[in-house]
Every structure is written in structure tokens, then in C-alpha cells.
Amino acid sequence: MATSGRRGRPARCADSRLPAASGSRVVAIGEGVTEIKVGDRVGNAWLWSACGTCQYCRTGWETLCESQINGGYSVDGSFGEYMIVDARFAVPLPQDADPVDIAPILCAGVTVYKGLKMTEAIAGQWVVVSGIGGLGHIAVQYAKAMGFRVVAVDVADDKLALATTHGAEIVINALHENPVEVIQAKTGGAHGVLVTAVHPAAFGQAIGMTRRGGTIVFNGLPAGDFPAPIFDIVLKGLTIRGSIVGTRQDMEEALAFCNRGEIHPTVSSRTPGEVNTVLDEMRHGKIDGRVVIQYYRTSKTDARSRLSRRPRASVSCVAESRRAVSFSPKRVETHASATAGGIRFGATCYWNAEMPVMARPTTRVLIS
Numbered sequence: 001m002a003t004s005g006r007r008g009r010p011a012r013c014a015d016s017r018l019p020a021a022s023g024s025r026v027v028a029i030g031e032g033v034t035e036i037k038v039g040d041r042v043g044n045a046w047l048w049s050a051c052g053t054c055q056y057c058r059t060g061w062e063t064l065c066e067s068q069i070n071g072g073y074s075v076d077g078s079f080g081e082y083m084i085v086d087a088r089f090a091v092p093l094p095q096d097a098d099p100v101d102i103a104p105i106l107c108a109g110v111t112v113y114k115g116l117k118m119t120e121a122i123a124g125q126w127v128v129v130s131g132i133g134g135l136g137h138i139a140v141q142y143a144k145a146m147g148f149r150v151v152a153v154d155v156a157d158d159k160l161a162l163a164t165t166h167g168a169e170i171v172i173n174a175l176h177e178n179p180v181e182v183i184q185a186k187t188g189g190a191h192g193v194l195v196t197a198v199h200p201a202a203f204g205q206a207i208g209m210t211r212r213g214g215t216i217v218f219n220g221l222p223a224g225d226f227p228a229p230i231f232d233i234v235l236k237g238l239t240i241r242g243s244i245v246g247t248r249q250d251m252e253e254a255l256a257f258c259n260r261g262e263i264h265p266t267v268s269s270r271t272p273g274e275v276n277t278v279l280d281e282m283r284h285g286k287i288d289g290r291v292v293i294q295y296y297r298t299s300k301t302d303a304r305s306r307l308s309r310r311p312r313a314s315v316s317c318v319a320e321s322r323r324a325v326s327f328s329p330k331r332v333e334t335h336a337s338a339t340a341g342g343i344r345f346g347a348t349c350y351w352n353a354e355m356p357v358m359a360r361p362t363t364r365v366l367i368s
Contacts (some may be wrong), residue, residue: 024083024099024367026090033087041097042090042367043106044078046070046245049086062247063114079275081295083367090367091251094259104138104265104290105258106251112139112196113254114246115217116146119192123147126187128209129168130179131197132159134290135219138265139194140166142254145262151190153179153202153209162266162288180208190214200224207232207240215239269294 026040036042050057050065057065069086071077076084093102112135121127127148129139136152137159143150144167151170152163160171170186172179183190189211195203196219204226206216216238233240246254257263266289270278278291 024078026367027082030087036087036090041093041095041099042085043093043102043251044071044083044085044090044367045106045110045251046072047089047247048075049089052088060247060249063245079272079293085367089248091248091255093255097259100267100269100292100294101265102255102258103292104134104267105254105263108135108138108290109142109258109263109265110246110251110254111135111219111244112194113142113257114250115139115194115196115219115243116142116148116192117250118217118241118243119194119215121148121192121215125149125191126151126183126189128153128183128190128193128206129163130154130193130195130202130206130209131220132156132163133196133198133285134287135196137162137166137289138263139196139219140168141263141265142257143167143194145257148192149187151183151187154197156285158288166264174202174205180205183209187211192217194219196220198222200226204228207238210236210238212236213238215241218242219244265290267292 024042024044026036026038026042029036029038047063048069048071050062050069051067052062054065054067056062062068069075071083071085072079091106093099116127116139119127123146125148127143128151129136129143130153132140132152132154136154140150140152140163150163150168151172152160152168153172153174154160154163155173155175157173160168160173163171170182172182190209191211191214193206193209193214193216195206195216197203198220200222202220203218203222207229210216213236218241221244232238268287268289269292272293272295275293278287278293281287282291
């Protein structure tokens with residue numbers, strides 16, 4: 001079944017391959033690309049590209065661009081051995097970085113980092129992270145690295161144990177305690193709340209966790225609605241904001257924390273053949289942190305047989321999406337000409353040739 005990152009909803013692009021983010025090496029560039037060269041390590045996030053000319057793009061809010069293109073939605077994502085990206089949005093990565101550790105930063109990391117920035121909390125203030133999953137456990141680490149005091153809320157003790165490992169001072173199991181009462185009693189109310197949870201109830205609950213003048217930021221995208229106490233919001237002067245992902249500048253900042261050794265996502269590595277098993281485990285809440293799908297390289301001579309395999313540096317991070325994956329081992333000849341040297345062959349995902357994004361091929365980069 002193909003569904004989108006918004007749980008239970010139909011996939012927006014029937015031919016696209018999820019997920020959104022990947023960390024890879026450049027194997028081919030278009031004629032108009034000068035700032036990137038073959039062999040560079042780059043990543044690509046859910047924000048595949050934006051127009052660059054609208055009011056939002058010009059004022060630093062390219063994530064709100066109404067003409068933006070999203071990896072895994074509008075165009076193919078990184079469930080494949082190759083991916084074409086817009087050179088403007090190919091994020092430089094450290095040459096010596098472990099791609100398995102970097103992959104979650106390109107998706108979950110930049111998402112929660114931007115969300116925490118939008119709480120406008122300052123070092124020493126209390127921030128609640130509600131929902132300690134693939135997003136939340138990284139949010140706890142960014143919050144600590146940014147100098148915040150962290151409260152973690154979840155309904156599973158193992159998730160809360162993970163939050164404690166990553167630096168949360170207070171952990172609350174919402175099944176056994178009232179998080180609003182505990183947070184108000186122990187902190188006087190949070191200055192900021194970041195909701196990464198997958199149940200609408202957590203969103204309404206965040207209002208009670210916040211002190212006067214505080215800010216609530218929603219990262220999670222569950223289907224449904226939640227009741228909001230208008231009186232409390234008005235009386236307490238609360239700010240409620242939505243944040244879907246970060247800009248290229250946010251990505252640069254998020255990666256800087258990682259490069260300094262302050263962020264260590266909890267990651268397990270799996271193979272392409274295990275993708276559907278991983279998605280099933282995700283549906284049932286059996287994954288701690290993030291799962292990375294690690295692909296393999298094959299030489300030109302053994303591409304079709306794929307008998308000789310070795311780990312490759314290219315990985316893609318399984319995001320909060322629900323799409324069964326199909327690979328396309330046919331048409332490998334397409335990449336033989338695209339790479340002008342047969343650098344990499346094998347099963348991969350291809351762009352739909354009818355997609356308008358291909359109108360400017362000279363600004364594209366092929367990564368593997």
C-alpha cells in the first residue's frame with residue numbers, strides 16, 4: 001500500500017520512491033553546475049528545491065514556498081541506488097563522516113532543529129519534547145546542545161529511557177502520570193514545547209504544559225484534530241506554530257552540531273530487501289531511533305547478476321512514511337549513459353520523464 005508521510009493518507013505522487021533524505025557521493029553533474037564536482041559528498045533533504053524568487057524564498061522562508069518540490073512526494077526520493085537532485089539544494093557533507101550517522105540529520109535532525117529554534121527559547125530555559133521516536137530522540141539531543149533544560153514525554157518506558165540516555169532531566173510516562181501537572185509542578189511550565197508525537201491528543205496537551213508567554217511548535221503530522229482551550233491560549237499569551245522542515249541554512253547549522261560530535265542519532269542499518277519489514281516495525285512502534293537503508297555497489301561487469309556485493313557509502317534514511325517499495329532493475333542502460341562511464345549500475349529508481357522538474361537538466365546532479 002502506498003501512503004504518504006502523513007500517516008494513512010494516499011501518496012501524493014504514485015510513481016515516486018520514498019523516503020526523502022539521502023547522503024551520497026556525486027557521480028555525474030549537469031553542464032551548468034560549477035559549485036559541485038564528481039566525488040563530492042552531498043546530501044538532499046525533503047525540501048528538494050524551491051523557486052528562489054517568491055516572497056517566502058527571498059525572506060528566508062523557502063520552506064513555505066508555494067512552488068517547492070519535495071523529495072519522495074513531488075519527485076522520487078532516495079529509495080534507490082541513484083538520485084537526481086537540484087544542485088542548489090545539494091548539501092555539502094564532511095568527506096569523512098559516517099553516512100549512516102549523517103542520514104538521520106538530513107531528515108529528522110534538521111526538522112527538529114528548526115522546530116526548536118522556532119520555540120524561541122534561550123539557553124537555561126525549559127523545553128518539552130513530546131514524543132520520543134525517530135524525531136524526538138534527536139530533538140532531545142539538539143535541545144541539550146542548544147543549552148535548554150529538557151523534559152521528555154512519551155507513553156513507552158523504553159523511549160523515555162532513550163531520552164534519559166540523551167540528556168533529558170525529567171521524563172514522564174503520559175500513561176501513568178498527568179504530564180501537564182508534573183511539568184507545571186517541577187518547572188513552572190515550559191518556555192517551549194516541541195510536539196513530535198503521532199497522536200492528536202498530545203497536541204492539545206501541549207497547551208497545558210506551557211507557561212505564560214510560551215511557544216508551542218508542532219512537528220508531528222498525525223491525521224485528525226484536537227480541541228484547543230481558547231481561554232487558556234488567550235489568557236496565557238501563547239504562540240502556536242507549525243514547522244515542517246528546515247531551510248538550507250538550518251541544514252548547515254544542524255550539521256554543524258553533528259560535526260562537533262554533539263548529536264548521535266540512535267540508528268540501525270538494514271538492507272533494501274528488509275524495507276517492508278522495517279515499515280511494518282515502524283507502524284507497530286518497534287523501532288528505537290531511526291533506521292537507515294544501506295545500499296550496495298556493484299561493478300559494471302557484475303551489475304546484472306549482482307553476485308558480488310559490498311557495503312556502499314550511500315544511504316537513505318527511512319522517514320515517517322508508509323510506502324511499500326518497488327525497485328526497477330530493468331533500464332540500467334539509462335544510467336550507463338547518464339554517468340558517461342558506467343560508474344555505478346544496478347537496481348535503482350528513476351524519475352518520471354514527464355515530471356516538469358526535468359525541464360532544467362543542466363542544474364541537476366546525479367548522486368549515488
